[in-house]
Amino acid sequence: VAARMVAHLPHSLTHLDISYADVGDECARELAAAVPQLEQLGIGFTRISDDGLIVLGEQLPRLCVLTIVGCANITDAGLQAVATSCRTLARLWAAACPCVTDGGVRFVLQHCPGITAITYPLVRLDALSQGRAALMDSLHNVQMVEFFLHSKVANEEGVLALVDQVRLEGPATQLVLTCSERALKVYHRLG
Numbered sequence: 604v605a606a607r608m609v610a611h612l613p614h615s616l617t618h619l620d621i622s623y624a625d626v627g628d629e630c631a632r633e634l635a636a637a638v639p640q641l642e643q644l645g646i647g648f649t650r651i652s653d654d655g656l657i658v659l660g661e662q663l664p665r666l667c668v669l670t671i672v673g674c675a676n677i678t679d680a681g682l683q684a685v686a687t688s689c690r691t692l693a694r695l696w697a698a699a700c701p702c703v704t705d706g707g708v709r710f711v712l713q714h715c716p717g718i719t720a721i722t723y724p725l726v727r728l729d730a731l732s733q734g735r736a737a738l739m740d741s742l743h744n745v746q747m748v749e750f751f752l753h754s755k756v757a758n759e760e761g762v763l764a765l766v767d768q769v770r771l772e773g774p775a776t777q778l779v780l781t782c783s784e785r786a787l788k789v790y791h792r793l794g
Contacts, residue, residue: 609633620645622670631655635662647672647696653681660685670696671703672722679707686714694720698749712745720747 609630612619616638621630627650634641635658642665646656656677660666666689671677677700686692692715697703712718 609637612638614638615640617641617665618643620670621649622647622672624649626650628652628655628658632658635659639663641666643668645670647674649674650676652676653678653684656681657684657688660688663689665691667691667717668694671700672696673699675701678702679704679710682707683710683714686711690715691717693717696722698722718745721745722749 610633612634614637617640619634619638619641620643621634622645624630626646630649631646631651632655634644639662641663644659644663644666646659647670651659651674653676656671661684666685669685669689669692679702682695682697682703692711695708695711695715695718697708708721712721
């Protein structure tokens with residue numbers, strides 16, 4: 604969907620994915636006004652920044668699934684605004700966003716009690732270990748968690764330690780580990 608096509612979208616549209624489109628904040632503002640019934644929105648790999656995300660969050664009160672994968676212009680501030688405005692958010696896919704941190708994702712988990720599935724941004728296992736207690740506390744309702752790991756530290760020992768931590772201390776029923784440079788996915792059903 605190009606920015607010029609937004610005006611032609613049905614007002615009652617509930618699902619839209621504009622990932623990979625060459626659009627920015629102006630398109631986000633137009634989308635928020637044109638399709639206020641959106642429940643699921645994908646804006647991955649677009650130029651949309653915090654400014655556009657804030658408008659989307661404020662004007663899309665029914666938003667429950669948000670995909671921002673690969674959005675280089677979105678930061679923790681944008682996520683915090685969405686979490687404050689969209690309390691019904693149930694799924695957040697925030698992988699490969701270089702300006703989104705573990706703290707931003709934890710803020711969403713703390714302010715959106717209905718989150719059942721989440722993708723953490725690119726993390727290093729050693730950094731994750733330092734924030735392990737806060738992470739486990741924030742995963743209270745999450746059924747699926749995915750971590751994007753830096754391949755240089757995603758050795759077998761570190762991955763197994765992370766699986767054990769989530770299984771023993773967290774309620775997640777499905778853990779997905781993705782190693783960024785190898786496109787390696789490990790699915791682990793917990794329980």
